[in-house]
Amino acid sequence: MTGDLLVILQIAGRRCALSALEVKSVIETGTITPIPRAPAWIAGITALRSQALTVIDCRRAIGLVSDAADGEWPTDHRAAVVAEGGHSYALLVDGIEDITTAAGEVGQIPGGFGAEWSRVARGMIETMAGPALLVDLGALLAGPEAVRGEIEAAA
Amino acid sequence: MDDLLAEFIAETREMLEASGGELVAWEADPADRARLDTIFRFVHTVKGNCGFFDFPRLASLSHAAEDALADCRAGRRDPDQHLVSGVLAIIDRIAQMIDAIEAGEDLAAFGPEGGDEDLIALLDVSHETSFSAGLEGVKEGSGGGLAAASEDQGTSTARRADPAAQRTIRLPVELLDRVMSGVSDMVLARNDLAHRLRQAGTQPTIDGPFERLTTILSDVRDAITRMRMQRIETLFSALPRLVRDVSAECGKQVMIDLDGGDVELDREMIETIRDPLTHIIRNAIDHGIEAPSTRLQHGKREIGLLAIAARQSGNTISIAIADDGRGLDEERIAAKAVATGLVTAQDRAAMPRDKVLNLIFEPGFSTAETVSNVSGRGVGLDVVRQNLEKVGGSIKVASAPGHGTTFTLQIPLTLSIIAGLTVEVAGHRFAIPQSYVEEIVQASSRALDFTRMGETALVTFRGKRVPCLMLGEVLGLAEDEATATEPTLVMLRLASGDLFALAVEGIHNHGDLVVKPLAPAVMKSGLYAGSTLLDDGTPVLLLDVANIAAQHALVSDTRARVLGAEEDAAGASADTAPRAMLFTDFAGRRSAVRLELVQRIETAPASAIDRSAARPRVVIDGLILPLLGLPDAPLTQNRVRLLRLSDGTCELLYAVREVEDAVELTGALSPVPEDPLVEAITLIGGTPATLIDAHELFARHGEPPLAAERLRCTLPEGEWARAILAPLVAAAGYDIVGADEADDGTVGILFEDVYEVAEALGRPIPPRVIRLRDQPEAPAGSETIYRYDREALLAALAAVASARTGEAA
Incomplete structure (x- = not known):
C-alpha cells in the first residue's frame, strides 16, 4: 500500500481516504434531481455529460446523520465520481482535501472505529497528510440498510 | 418474401457456422449429451423453417436427421460413429443446398428428386446390422457430396468475393x-x-x-x-402468415391480433426472440386452441384468438402472447413432471398452480400425446427459456382452464432509446414510456366522475370505471391542489391489457429518450426503470409503469387484452354511428360538434383573446384564428378551453365552458330550420344536445389562418443603418419597413440629433422610439443608447416586443 495515491476526504468531520484509482474525477455538483421514495442516503441523480450519476450522501450512507442533525457538517460543492458494478456515483462529502501518498500499510486500531464506521472501513492508513480511515467503496455504496439486514438475519 | 428467404439463409448459415465446432466435438464423443442437443435443435429449426418455404428436400433431410437424433435423445438408440457420419453428411448437404438457394440455383443440381435417399437411408436403423456396408455408404455419400461441394464452392467463392454482393459488415455491439x-x-x-x-x-x-x-x-x-x-414490427409482420399456415396445418381457425409493433428494440434482441416467439405461437395453435367443433361445444367462438402485445418499459420489453384456447392442464403437467422425474410426488402436492404450470419450461418436458409436424417433440419451451435466459430475459406462463393461456416474455435492454412523455408532479419531472400511453385526458374531476372508493380512486373513461393512481401519492410527494380539482390524466395500458389512469399536474413534452440503467439501490424502490437526460441536460427518472401498477395490484393475470379485443371487435361491427364531441358552451347549452372537425382541444389564457375587433381572435401557434362562442360578458376564468375546428383549409376556434366527451350520435337527428347555425337536435345520453352545423359555421366564419403580424421597425437613413444596424434588428425578429409603411405598432430607431430636431419642430414621431447616440458615454439624464452597445440595443428591442405582445393580448 505504501506509495499508493490516495484522495483525502472529510466525511462527517473525520479524515477519510479513498484509493485514487477508484476516483474517476472530481466534479462541481450541478443540480441534483431528488429521487422520491429512494433511501435517504441517496441524494438524487445528477448529470455528467451524457451520463447520469447517482449522488450518494456519504454521511448518511455510513449511517451517521439522522434527519434532526441535518446541517451539522458542511457539504463541499465538489463531489468525487466513482464507479462500482458498472454504475457511476458522485460522492457528497464535507470536503475534498488533497491527493497524497500512503505512508504505510492498512492497519486496524484497538477498539475499532465504532459500529457505523467499521462497516465501511478497510482500516487505518498513515498518509503524508496524517492518519486517515481508508473507506471500502463497495460497503459504502451498499448503504446503511446492508448492516441492518445482516443484524436482522442474525437475530 | 425475399426478405424472409434471405433471413432464412442467413440464419441457417449462422447456425451452420456455430454448429460446426459442435459437430466436430460430437464426432469425437458421440455420447456428449449437450452437443447432441445443440445439433438436434439446429436440424429442428431447419425443419421448421423449411415448412415455411417450399423446400421439400431440405425438409426431408432435416426430418430424417431429427428423427435419428430424437431417438438418441430418448435413449432408444445409441449414438455411434455410423450415425454421426450420417448426420454430418446431411448437414453438409444442407449447407450446399443453402448456398444453391442463395444463388438462386435449382436444387436439381444435387441430383433428381429423391436423390437424398442415399443419405437418409444411412440413418436407417436397419443399416446398423450391416455396419461396415453402412460406413462405406457414408464415405460414398459424403464423398459425393463433398465433390459436389467443391465444384459448387468454386462458383460460390467467386460470388462472395464480389464486393457489390455484400454491402454489410458485422460490428461488435x-x-x-x-x-x-x-x-x-x-x-x-x-x-x-x-x-x-x-x-x-x-x-x-x-x-x-x-x-x-x-x-x-x-x-x-x-x-x-x-x-x-428495429421496430418489433419487422418481427410481427411475419406472424400473420405463420399463424395462417400453422392453423391451416392443424385444421383450426385462428385470428391474430398484434399490438405494440412500434416498440423498438435492439436488432440483436429481435433475432433472439424470433425463435422463441415462433415456438410459442406454434404451440399455442397446435395445443392451446381447440378445433372449431370443440370450441363451439364449449360455447366459444369458432375462431380462436391469438393476441400478441409488446410493451417497453425502460430497460425491459415485455411481450405477452395470449390465446383463448383450452388452457394448460395442471394435473396432466404435474403427472408428466412426476413421471419424468422432474419433481417428486411430495413436491408436487406442495406446489401451487403457477409453479406447476411453469414446469413446462423444464428441459425434456412435453405433454403432446401425438407428435405433430408443427410443434415437434417438446424442443420448444426449454429452448425458449434457455435462449431468453442467455440474454438475461425470462418467460412465465399463466393460464385459466378453459379460458386460455398467456405467455409473458421479458427481455432486457442495456441501452435503449424510447419515445417518452415528461410529466410533472409537485415540481418533480418524470418520464413515462410512450408505448404505455393510451390517451391523455384533461378535464375537471366532475366530468371524469372522479370518486374515492376507500383508498382507491376511480375515474370514468369512455363509459368505464378505471382505477386512478395519483402520481404524487405513489411517490410520496406533496399533492398540489390543482391536481385534485383539475388533473391531467395519463391513461396507461399495460402489456396484460389492464388500463389505469395516472393523475399528474402537467405534461411537458415528448421525444426520444436515451434510457440508462440506474444504480441497484435506486432500482430497489421498484418505481423507476431507468434514468434519462432531457435536452437541457437535466436528468429525469423513468417510471417503471408495469411495476407501479403491480405494486398497487392493478395487473390482472387473466387476459384482459383478449377480452378487450373481443369487445372492440363486437363494438366495431355494430358501430358505424358518427361521433361527435359533446360540450357545454358559454350560454350553458349542451352542444355537440362532429368529431372529424375537431383538430385539437386548446387551452388558452383569457388574456390571449383579442376582443378589440368586431370578431374576437386568438393567436395560437403563431396563427391568428377567429374565435366563436364567447359570452358577451367578460370572462371570469383565467383559462379558456377552445375547440380547434378545421375543414381542411380554414380553421376556427370555438370557446366552450366545458368539454365533456366524445360520444356517438345514435339518436335521431331532428333538424332545426329556424336556427341556421344548428344542424339538428339529438338525444345524447337521454338529454337533448344541439349539433352545430359545421357547413354554416365555416361559411360564415371560416378563413385561412393568418400568420401573426411580425414586429416592424423603421431605421434611420444612411449607410451605417443599412449595412450594420439592419442585420442586427432583423435578427432580433423585426421586419424593416420604410417610413411611409410605418403604423402605430412600428418601432422607430432614430439618432438622438434627428430625434431632437423632430421634437423641436413638432414633426411626427413614431409612438415607440429607440434613440441612438454617437458617443459611448451617456450625457446625464439621457435615454439614449450608444450605437455600438449591442446588449442595450437588443434589450431595448426585446422590451418593445414584449410590451407589444402584452398589449395585443
Missing part, C-alpha cells in the same frame, strides 16, 4: 455503444452551446453554421439509433 454514447455527449454539448449562444444574443455569423451543425448532429443521431434499433 460495444463499438456501436461507444459511438452512440459519444453522439449523446455531442448532443448535450450542442444543447449547452445553444444555451450560451442564446444568452449572448443573436449572432448571424455563428447562427448559420450552428444550425447546420444541429441538423447534421440530429441526422447522425438518427442513423446511429437506427443502426441498433
